[in-house]
Each structure stands twice: as C-alpha cells, then as structure tokens.
Amino acid sequence: MPLPLHQAKAEFFRMLGHPVRIRVLELLQDGPKPVRDLLADIGIEASSLSAQLAVLRRSGIVTATRDGTTVVYALTSDDVAELLRVARRVLAGLLAGQNELLAMLREEERA
Amino acid sequence: MPLPLHQAKAEFFRMLGHPVRIRVLELLQDGPKPVRDLLADIGIEASSLSAQLAVLRRSGIVTATRDGTTVVYALTSDDVAELLRVARRVLAGLLAGQNELLAMLREEERA
DNA sequence: TGAAGACTTGAAGAGTTCTTCAACTCTACA
DNA sequence: TGTAGAGTTGAAGAACTCTTCAAGTCTTCA
Secondary structure, eight states: OOHHHHHHHHHHHHHHOSHHHHHHHHHHTTSOEEHHHHHHHHOSOHHHHHHHHHHHHHHTSEEEEEETTEEEEEESOTHHHHHHHHHHHHHHHHHHHHHHHHHHHHHHHHO | OOHHHHHHHHHHHHHHOSHHHHHHHHHHTTSOEEHHHHHHHHOSOHHHHHHHHHHHHHHTSEEEEEETTEEEEEESOTHHHHHHHHHHHHHHHHHHHHHHHHHHHHHHHHO
C-alpha cells in the first residue's frame, strides 16, 4: 500500500478531529442547515465556526450554497452518517474498556 | 448532546489521524504482530514508530503484550476493520468529487 | 446609493504534535 | 554477572492548528 494513500486517510481523519466539526456533521445529518442555525446550536464565535466550516468545505465533505444573505451547508454523502455510527460503536468499546480498568483499580483499592 | 462527548469523538478521530497509525491498524487487521514486523513493513525510525504505538495504546485501540524480548501488538476490537472500510468508502467519494471538479476545470481550459 | 446584516478571511499568539537524538529498561544468554 | 538486542521514553525544536480580533465581501432593502 502506497504512502500517499495512508497520508490521504490520515488527513481525512484529522479533518474529522475537532469537536465543532463533529457537531456540525451530526447536525447536518438531519438535512441542510443555514450557518445561523449551526451558530445558534453550537454557540461559539462566528469566525471560529466559519474557520471550521472552511475545513469541512475544503475536504469536500460538505457543500455551501448561498441563498440570499444566508449560507446553507449540506452533507455531500449519506455515508457520513454510517461512518459516525460505526465510530460511535468503536469509541463505546474503548470507553468500556477504560471503565473496566477503572473498576479493577477500585477493586484493588478496597482490598 | 453534551460537549464532552463531542470532545471524546474528536479525540478519537485525531488519534486515527496519522499515516503511520493508520498503517499499523491496517496491518493488525491480519492478526497480532510484533513491533519488529511493523518496523520492517513501515520502515521508519524505531523511536518514531514507538511514539505512534504509544498513542494507539493510550487510546485503548490496541494492546501490547511482551513475549520474551519482543512486544506484540493487537487490535482490541474487530469493529476497527469496519470503521476503516466505511472511511475508505467516504474518502473515495470525496476524492471522486474532487476529480469531477478537476475534469470540469480541464473542460473549461480546452474551451 | 448606502447602511446593516450574515458570513468569511487574514494576522498574530498560544498550544499541540511530530521527528530526532540520546539515554534508559527489560530480557536472554554467553 | 555483564553484554547485546528489542523497544520505550524524554527533551528540544520545527511545523501545524485553533482562537480571537479586525477588516473584508456580498446581498438586501430603505
């Protein structure tokens, strides 16, 4: 397997690696949304949100279309929902594992 | 949805966001492997690989077990394979979209 | 036309991440 | 015991990323 491909995959995951970007993708799963709504839901500085939206746009995972004075964002692919679903499952597994360790630690504590 | 959860998801994706780490996860899909083999396959400085393995270990997505003088790494969950599969599909979509744009640009060029 | 609203962009500074090099731990086995 | 091999860890510096603040563009509507 060529390095550039791993590079591309890594960049793809890094693109997903920000709480605001994840939140935007999750919000867009219910359909296209104007920036105004995203802003209201997420509650951060407009310029900060805009910067994160730019990252998503550049990767091609969302598109922006202007409608009058508002800009509407949308997912470009339905597969994103599945990706987030599987990721949730894996993450749940990791956190469960950590919890298990924590429980063992507490058990030791009590002994 | 709580912020800390988005934070956790973002950290999860950031953990995946490095070419060497992706490569390791892909290699481990075929079963546990000693560091020696990973090193031979990937071909980077041992200390650099070790640092990336530490990131994976910390997240809990792999485990390391010592066997004599070698250390063997393994995936903790089979779901990782599916995650990578879905990610591949989404990434393919993004790259296809970029290619389409490129084709349109070339079309314009020729006009 | 020009003022206001909705976003985006650029620059600067703080905080992260990655690589390299050197030093260190652990196990085997001479 | 002590030397070698296999990995890991720590420190330092270069390269990115994120936030904030200020300034910019675009579109509507008075």
